[in-house]
Amino acid sequence: DGGITQSPKYLFRKEGQNVTLSCEQNLNHDAMYWYRQDPGQGLRLIYYSQIVNDFQKGDIAEGYSVSREKKESFPLTVTSAQKNPTAFYLCATSQGDYGYTFGSGTRLTVV
């Protein structure tokens, strides 16, 4: 069954800690994306990668980092520099012009 797996579903982070969100896909899609959802602000692009070993900043990349060492994986690290990290994080993939396929998301809460 092809799809996108985001883990964990819920994540709690203490202030000042880095935390990494996992995104794995077996759709063989080239492009992968990270979005953040906040109430009333829709989906905002954090980072995206169109091929392995290459990635680009999105609209709100500050305080985040990514890597794309293999096609199947695009982990997102939320660093202590991110001032307001509590949000719902969505990973997506795409191939050509068929739109995006989204994972089920990770809810990150700073405690």
Add this chain to the structure above:
Amino acid sequence: DQQVKQNSPSLSVQEGRISILNCDYTNSMFDYFLWYKKYPAEGPTFLISISSIKDKNEDGRFTVFLNKSAKHLSLHIVPSQPGDSAVYFCAASDWGGGATNKLIFGTGTLLAVQP
């Protein structure tokens, strides 16, 4: 600068009636538009799309209309069902002939269909 706007944060309709969700965009380079549906604590799922060479696309109860001159698109759901209650996101991109490009999303409209 919000390139894709959904000015209605919420919409409530009666079951069986028509739901009309609106979306406006500012970038004239956008040539591909999509609608996604999202339930709480889940990822969005693709609903319907339209290319800028068309002005209408239909899929069952869902129809998307595109008015390029007004930079406006709308999603019609007929008849509306309680299971349609969700947040609907409009998205746009300048695909440029199939190249992989990023989507720009609107802020979403929460649709509530009352039984």
